[in-house]
Amino acid sequence: xxxxxxxxGLFWAVFKAAVTAQLGNEKMLSGAVHSRMQPQRRSQxxxxxxxxxxQEKQTFSEPLTWRYPNPPAEEEPRFPPNYEIKVPTPxxxxxxxCGENTVRVEAKKDLMGIGKPVLASDVTLGGCTATGEDxxxxxxxxxSELHGCGSQLQMFEDTFIYMFTLFYTPSPxxxxxxxxxxxxxxxxxxxxxxxxAVSSGxxxxxxISYIDGKEAEDSLSLSLQLMSxxxxxxxxxxxxxxxxxxxxxxxxxxxxxxPLRVNVDSCVATVVPNAxxxxxxxxxxxxxxxxxxxLTGSSxxxxxxxxxxxxxxxxxxxRFEQDEGGMLYISCSLRAVAATAPIxxxxxxxxxxxxxxxxxxxxxxxxxxxxxxxxxDGIISKTxxxxxxxxxxxxxxxxTAVGLK
Numbered sequence: 307x308x309x310x311x312x313x314x315g316l317f318w319a320v321f322k323a324a325v326t327a328q329l330g331n332e333k334m335l336s337g338a339v340h341s342r343m344q345p346q347r348r349s350q351x352x353x354x355x356x357x358x359x360x361q362e363k364q365t366f367s368e369p370l371t372w373r374y375p376n377p378p379a380e381e382e383p384r385f386p387p388n389y390e391i392k393v394p395t396p397x398x399x400x401x402x403x404c405g406e407n408t409v410r411v412e413a414k415k416d417l418m419g420i421g422k423p424v425l426a427s428d429v430t431l432g433g434c435t436a437t438g439e440d441x442x443x444x445x446x447x448x449x450s451e452l453h454g455c456g457s458q459l460q461m462f463e464d465t466f467i468y469m470f471t472l473f474y475t476p477s478p479x480x481x482x483x484x485x486x487x488x489x490x491x492x493x494x495x496x497x498x499x500x501x502x503a504v505s506s507g508x509x510x511x512x513x514i515s516y517i518d519g520k521e522a523e524d525s526l527s528l529s530l531q532l533m534s535x536x537x538x539x540x541x542x543x544x545x546x547x548x549x550x551x552x553x554x555x556x557x558x559x560x561x562x563x564x565p566l567r568v569n570v571d572s573c574v575a576t577v578v579p580n581a582x583x584x585x586x587x588x589x590x591x592x593x594x595x596x597x598x599x600x601l602t603g604s605s606x607x608x609x610x611x612x613x614x615x616x617x618x619x620x621x622x623x624x625r626f627e628q629d630e631g632g633m634l635y636i637s638c639s640l641r642a643v644a645a646t647a648p649i650x651x652x653x654x655x656x657x658x659x660x661x662x663x664x665x666x667x668x669x670x671x672x673x674x675x676x677x678x679x680x681x682x683d684g685i686i687s688k689t690x691x692x693x694x695x696x697x698x699x700x701x702x703x704x705x706t707a708v709g710l711k
Contacts, residue, residue, distance in 0.1 A: 400472065404496035409457075409470060411448040411494060417474055418490075430473050431494075432456030448472075452496065456579070458692060461527065463500075463559075470494040471579050489631065491578070493694070527559035528568065528640045532693060537618060545696040546623040551605070552695065556617045558642040565645035567614040569594055569653055573638040577629050579692045581637045585626050590619075590638070593652045593682065595675035598622070600658040607657040608665040614645040617655055617665065625697040632697040641682070652682035 399414040411431055415423035423444060426436055431448040432455035438447035450457070450470070458469040472492040532541040533553040546552055558568040573590035576583040589598040589606070596619060598606040604622035611617060625632050643653055651674045655665035662672030674680075 400492060400494075402494050402496070404468075404498075408449060408451055409468065409494070409496055411470070411472060413446045413448070413472060415444045415446060424474060425477060428475055428477055430475075432470055432473070458579070463527065466498055466500055468496045468498075470496075473578070491633070528556070528642060529558075530554060530556050530570075530638050530640060530693065532695070533618070544694060545698055547698050548623050548625065550623045551620040552623055553618070553620045554638075554693075556619075556638070556640050558615050558640075560615065565614060566642040567645045567647065567653075568617050569641045569643065569655060570617060570619065571639040571641055573636060575624075575634050575636050577626060577631070577633060577635065579635045579637075579694075585628070587624070587626070589621060592675055593679040594654040595656045595662070595672065595679070596621075596658065597675075607659065608655040610667075611655065611665040619655070619657075623697050634695040634697060636693045636695060643682075650682075651679045654679075 399417050399419055401412040403410040403412075413429060415426070417424050417429065426439060426446055429436065429446055431450060434448065434450060434455040436446040437449045439445070440447065448455075452468045453459075455470060460467045460469060470493075472494060474490040474492075476489070531554070532544055533539070533555045534541050535551075535553065537553065537555070541553070556568050556570050558566050560566060570590060571593055572588065574581050574586055574588045576586045589601075590596045596606055596608060598604050598621055602622075602624075604624075606621040607619065609618040609620070625634070641653075647653060649664060649666050649668040649671045651671055654668070654671040656662045656672035656675050657665070658675075661669075662675050663669055664672050
């Protein structure tokens with residue numbers, strides 16, 4: 307046992323001495339390598355230090371001549387020779403057949419003549435939808451009695467006219483915010499003679515009572531028309547610029563009556579031929595009070611009355627704010643009374659200019675204009691037809707036209 311312990315101790319001493327010698331050799335080798343690398347690192351550090359240098363200011367013997375370049379000159383626009391903007395040509399898209407008691411209107415679905423059909427639901431005759439459709443010919447058919455579909459009757463001495471309006475109102479597209487067309491209104495007229503020459507037995511005369519003949523004798527011929535700037539002739543084109551004065555003349559034909567005096571009770575303007583449509587602007591009401599000058603500060607007024615059977619007034623041109631077409635339909639209510647009847651609260655023609663003034667000089671009759679003048683009783687009355695007026699903006703040159711057959 308003692309021999310084994312001694313042998314182990316001897317072995318451990320030899321092992322420890324070998325390990326110590328090995329560690330000593332490695333330390334000496336590391337120190338030698340460090341001593342050899344030290345000068346090389348010093349030279350690298352010295353080389354990395356920046357060298358001092360001397361900078362001289364550069365000078366020029368001549369001044370600089372460079373300037374910022376000018377923008378290129380604008381070229382004059384060049385156009386093709388004999389260039390003209392194309393004006394839309396009337397589209398032959400509506401046919402009208404006037405019968406004895408009815409009217410038949412045929413409208414092509416290509417209403418604008420541009421090769422794009424419209425929706426049948428977007429086209430109406432005075433608010434009436436199509437009664438039929440020719441799918442092969444792509445034609446919408448409207449049939450109505452002469453007194454139906456919003457027709458207006460206009461009487462003249464030798465003729466009478468039934469007037470209809472064909473409306474096109476394009477439906478909104480997509481989310482309802484855009485359209486590919488604009489609203490159109492096409493006037494349609496059916497003319498008939500009031501007098502016929504009977505030269506054969508084809509017509510059977512009808513007996514007319516004395517009362518019917520007396521009522522026909524008592525009928526009136528009232529009219530309202532636009533006049534030229536000098537009031538001498540009817541205005542040939544119902545177009546005005548904003549700021550122009552629209553000149554109106556109301557008149558009554560005496561016929562078999564004693565002398566009469568014509569009055570204008572009321573006037574209203576709309577964008578469609580319907581006096582109850584919205585928007586609407588009543589510029590004359592309350593039994594003959596012209597309110598436009600008081601409401602808007604315009605120069606609208608009645609002219610002094612010089613003849614009992616005529617009454618002239620002028621209204622400064624206007625247009626509705628949200629309407630881009632500039633089309634106005636003006637309807638006035640006209641009345642005729644005996645010329646010997648006194649000027650009164652219900653039979654007057656009043657304008658506002660620093661107070662109310664009456665066209666015949668009886669200004670006291672205008673005292674009720676700001677309250678309620680009431681309605682006249684026991685007088686002859688008639689509602690005037692629609693006058694179609696186009697209000698242009700300065701510079702507006704082109705219009706869309708639709709032809710009729």
